[in-house]
Every structure is written in structure tokens, then in C-alpha cells.
Amino acid sequence: MPAVSSPVSPRQGRYDRVAIAMMILVHLVALVGIWLFPPTAPLLAVLAVSYFARMFGITAGYHRYFSHRAFRTSRAVQFLLALLGGMATQRGALWWAAHHRDHHRHSDQEGDVHSPLREGFLWSHIGWIVHDSSTPTIHENIRDFTKFPELRWLDRWHLAPPVLLGAGLLLAGGLPWLVWGFFVATVLVWHGVFAINSLAHVWGSRRFPTSDGSRNNVLLAWLTLGEGWHNNHHHFQSSARSSSHRA
Numbered sequence: 001m002p003a004v005s006s007p008v009s010p011r012q013g014r015y016d017r018v019a020i021a022m023m024i025l026v027h028l029v030a031l032v033g034i035w036l037f038p039p040t041a042p043l044l045a046v047l048a049v050s051y052f053a054r055m056f057g058i059t060a061g062y063h064r065y066f067s068h069r070a071f072r073t074s075r076a077v078q079f080l081l082a083l084l085g086g087m088a089t090q091r092g093a094l095w096w097a098a099h100h101r102d103h104h105r106h107s108d109q110e111g112d113v114h115s116p117l118r119e120g121f122l123w124s125h126i127g128w129i130v131h132d133s134s135t136p137t138i139h140e141n142i143r144d145f146t147k148f149p150e151l152r153w154l155d156r157w158h159l160a161p162p163v164l165l166g167a168g169l170l171l172a173g174g175l176p177w178l179v180w181g182f183f184v185a186t187v188l189v190w191h192g193v194f195a196i197n198s199l200a201h202v203w204g205s206r207r208f209p210t211s212d213g214s215r216n217n218v219l220l221a222w223l224t225l226g227e228g229w230h231n232n233h234h235h236f237q238s239s240a241r242s243s244s245h246r247a
């Protein structure tokens with residue numbers, strides 16, 4: 001993999017107002033939706049399934065498989081992982097993994113796309129995502145997967161999987177399911193994943209003396225299906241089990 005320095009920086013380009021507006025809108029719809037449709041046991045079940053299924057798509061798919069190639073699988077399962085991760089509304093697998101590889105290559109050094117130690121907490125949590133310097137997929141970082149046309153298609157049409165999920169929820173359970181299964185769950189998945197980029201580099205304990213600020217955090221590990229063992233992960237990047245505290 002050639003060492004390509006990431007162009008993502010608050011000093012290159014500017015904030016994308018449309019992306020910021022969309023992100024605020026999703027939060028507002030979630031809040032108003034909770035007020036309009038108060039939680040019930042079935043709605044909380046829909047929320048939990050949507051949250052953990054999509055967190056699995058990010059953790060097992062976008063992160064372990066596409067970013068770190070921690071395991072092998074068939075082309076069909078590869079596509080399903082990209083589709084499930086895509087439903088988390090964090091762009092395509094190629095985009096996500098290409099940026100994540102830069103995060104490991106430059107962890108908390110110049111070129112890290114989301115370092116709270118260099119660019120501040122807010123940038124690492126959400127700022128970099130709504131900044132136009134992060135919009136392009138860094139294809140040089142992800143050549144091993146760009147050869148698959150179905151992955152390039154999902155990267156280009158990255159809003160298709162979330163729209164598909166939203167439409168399915170609406171058909172299955174009406175507006176209450178759309179609110180809890182898509183809007184509320186999406187906000188929670190977002191901040192769960194974003195917290196690994198921000199909180200997991202400042203809050204928690206360090207088991208391994210890595211050259212970055214990565215931490216292990218049991219609360220984040222629970223919320224993210226193991227990603228909170230982030231110091232372990234920076235130490236053992238390519239292990240499929242590195243999120244385990246025993247790794």
C-alpha cells in the first residue's frame with residue numbers, strides 16, 4: 001500500500017453547509033419523532049435491532065474487513081457487509097475504509113484524518129465528516145477493493161442503502177418504525193462510531209504504549225460491539241479479534 005498522505009484537514013477547503021444541514025435535520029427529526037411517538041417495547045426492539053445490526057455492519061464490515069482485511073469471505077458476503085454498513089449512513093465502504101487506513105497510518109500525527117489531540121475534539125468527532133476536504137474517496141488507499149464494480153456503485157450511490165432501509169421500515173411499521181428504526185437509531189449509531197474517533201483517543205486506559213493517544217474504554221466497547229478496546233486495536237490492527245480485551 002503506497003504511503004499517500006491524507007488531504008483531510010480543517011485547513012484545506014471548508015465546511016459543507018449541505019452536509020451540516022442534513023446532519024442537523026436528522027437529529028431534529030429524531031427528537032421530534034420521539035416526542036410524537038413515545039417509546040414502547042416494540043419500538044425499542046426495532047431501535048435495538050436497527051442499531052446493533054448496523055453497528056455490526058460498521059464494525060465487522062467497514063472496519064475489520066474493508067479497512068484491515070482481518071478475515072476472508074466470499075464476494076457475496078463482502079457485498080452484503082458493504083450494504084449493511086452502508087445503511088449506517090456513513091458513506092460507502094471504500095470511502096470509510098480509505099480514510100480509516102490513513103487514521104492508522106498517521107495516528108495522532110500529521111495526516112491523521114480525525115485526531116482529537118491535533119485538531120480538537122469536535123473536529124475528530126463530527127467536524128471532519130461535514131468538511132469538504134473529506135468528501136472524496138481516497139482511492140489510492142483502497143485499490144484492493146476498488147476493482148469490484150458493485151463496491152464502487154455503493155460508494156457512488158451511498159444514500160441508496162439508507163433510503164432502502166427507511167422505505168422498508170416505513171412500509172413495515174409506518175412512521176413510528178421510521179422514526180425509531182431509522183432516525184433515532186442512525187443518530188445513536190453515528191455518535192457510537194464517532195466516539196471511537198474522538199473519545200477513544202482521550203478517555204480510558206492504555207494497556208499498550210502505542211505512539212498515538214488510543215485508549216481502552218469499557219463503556220464504548222459495550223456501545224460499539226467491542227470497538228472501545230481501541231488501544232488494543234491500534235496495537236493489533238489486523239486481528240479480527242483485536243477488539244477483545246484478551247487480544
Ligand SMILES: [Zn+2]
Nearest residue numbers: 103214230234
Ligand atoms: Zn484510533
Ligand SMILES: [Zn+2]
Nearest residue numbers: 067100104233
Ligand atoms: Zn482500525
